[in-house]
Amino acid sequence: MFFHIVLERNMQLHPRHFGRNLRENLVAKLMKDVEGTCSGQHGFVVAITGIENIGKGLIRDGTGFVTFPVKYQCVVFRPFKGEILEAVVTMVNKMGFFAEAGPVQIFVSNHLIPDDMEFQSGDMPYYTTSDGSVKIQKDSEVRLKIIGTRVDATEIFCIGTIKDDFLGVINDPATA
Amino acid sequence: MSGEEEENAAELKIGDEFLKAKCLMNCEVALILEHKYDQLQQMSDDPRNQVSQVFEKSLQYVKRFSRYKNPDAVKQVREILSRYQLTEFELCVLGNLCPETVEEAIAMVPSIKAKGRVHDDDAIDKMLNDLALIKKFE
Numbered sequence: 440m441f442f443h444i445v446l447e448r449n450m451q452l453h454p455r456h457f458g459r460n461l462r463e464n465l466v467a468k469l470m471k472d473v474e475g476t477c478s479g480q481h482g483f484v485v486a487i488t489g490i491e492n493i494g495k496g497l498i499r500d501g502t503g504f505v506t507f508p509v510k511y512q513c514v515v516f517r518p519f520k521g522e523i524l525e526a527v528v529t530m531v532n533k534m535g536f537f538a539e540a541g542p543v544q545i546f547v548s549n550h551l552i553p554d555d556m557e558f559q560s561g562d563m564p565y566y567t568t569s570d571g572s573v574k575i576q577k578d579s580e581v582r583l584k585i586i587g588t589r590v591d592a593t594e595i596f597c598i599g600t601i602k603d604d605f606l607g608v609i610n611d612p613a614t615a
Numbered sequence: 616m617s618g619e620e621e622e623n624a625a626e627l628k629i630g631d632e633f634l635k636a637k638c639l640m641n642c643e644v645a646l647i648l649e650h651k652y653d654q655l656q657q658m659s660d661d662p663r664n665q666v667s668q669v670f671e672k673s674l675q676y677v678k679r680f681s682r683y684k685n686p687d688a689v690k691q692v693r694e695i696l697s698r699y700q701l702t703e704f705e706l707c708v709l710g711n712l713c714p715e716t717v718e719e720a721i722a723m724v725p726s727i728k729a730k731g732r733v734h735d736d737d738a739i740d741k742m743l744n745d746l747a748l749i750k751k752f753e
Contacts, residue, residue: 440624440707441639441677444632475667485644485673486651514647516673517633521624523712523723525680541676542669580679582712585624605714605722 440522441541442515445491446481448473451504452496466490469509479590482517483542516541518585518597525609526599528579531564538581543595547583551600553607573608580610625725629704638703640710642681642689648674682713688753695745699738701727713746 448469456464470487477483494508518524518540526538526545535548549558549566556566556573565576575581583599583606590596601607621628639647652674655665683689696706705724714720717739721727727734 440704441641441644441673442633443637443639475669477669483669483673485669486648488647488651514639514644514673516669519624519629519633520622521626521628523624523708525712527676527679539672539676541673588622603722605719 440517440519440524441485442482442517443488443512444481444515445510445512446473446484447508447510450507450509451499452507454503454505457505462493465493465507465509469511473511473513477542477593477595479595482515482595485514485516485542487511487513516543518543518545518588518595520585520588523582523584523606525580525582528575528577528581531558531566531576533558533560533564536566536575538583538599543597545583545585545597545599547581547599547601551586551598551602553602575608579608582606582609624704626729627702627704627726634702634704636703638707640689640692640707641677642683642692642710644673645677645681646686646689648677680711682711682750683753685753688749691749692746695749696742699734699742700732709742709746713750714743715747717743 450465450469450472452461452465452468473484474487475484489512491510491512496505496507498505524540526540528536528538530537533549535546535552538545538547552566552575555568556575557569559565559567563576565574567574581601583601584603585597586600587598588595622630627634648670652666659665683692692710693706696709701709705727708724709720712723714723717736720739720743727739
């Protein structure tokens with residue numbers, strides 16, 4: 440899910456950036472530093488939308504660098520266990536398939552794909568039901584439920600399932 | 616992380632910070648990101664170099680999965696759903712997935728039928744109808 444939240448960060452600025460453009464320089468550095476990053480607690484920082492407040496700067500002993508506490512509003516994407524969302528299939532193999540929902544990767548193991556769906560290998564591998572009415576392949580859109588998240592320093596990775604009511608393919612690129 | 620084990624969106628256990636935070640539906644995120652992308656485009660010829668991969672992937676994703684394109688419709692969706700005493704998170708899941716039946720809505724957002732909540736099936740049905748109407752007249 441996407442959220443609009445306020446985060447705080449201490450920004451260190453070199454004295455050469457001081458002057459009338461200090462604020463612009465600080466904001467430009469903030470965008471460069473945090474947009475596109477990911478933390479386990481807040482998820483992916485997609486875009487900064489505004490600056491709430493820039494606190495008083497504090498000169499660091501010995502270096503001349505100044506630290507400013509900056510409060511900023513941003514759009515973040517944070518997946519949760521138990522959340523249901525839509526995703527695009529990016530890769531299919533006999534172990535299951537990978538899907539992407541915005542910046543996050545989700546793996547759906549073949550144990551979490553309904554039992555009546557079988558893997559078919561080939562140039563364009565896919566999962567299908569015996570009557571061929573439903574097909575999961577690259578670029579299919581699926582609705583899935585996140586059942587686990589793994590967080591490391593710079594990425595969040597999710598495990599999903601489509602083995603539940605109202606989950607599964609919502610749009611097949613072949614028939615669309 | 617100790618909080619990680621407890622997390623479960625189906626029971627609205629998403630941490631205090633996110634429960635109180637403003638959630639955004641995909642269509643709202645699309646409006647925000649497109650606006651920002653346009654701004655960057657005015658500043659430089661090739662905004663693709665300026666934005667992070669996370670930004671680009673998110674923009675593609677929300678464009679693909681936005682149920683409502685028209686900004687007025689987006690506003691209306693939030694307005695209508697906010698009449699039903701939903702939390703921000705529930706509101707956005709419903710706005711994103713647009714379930715068609717009451718059973719589907721409950722499967723998507725189990726917490727609307729949790730103990731102590733006022734929603735009966737009729738109320739949920741009415742809510743879904745209202746949503747479908749916006750889509751129809753968009």
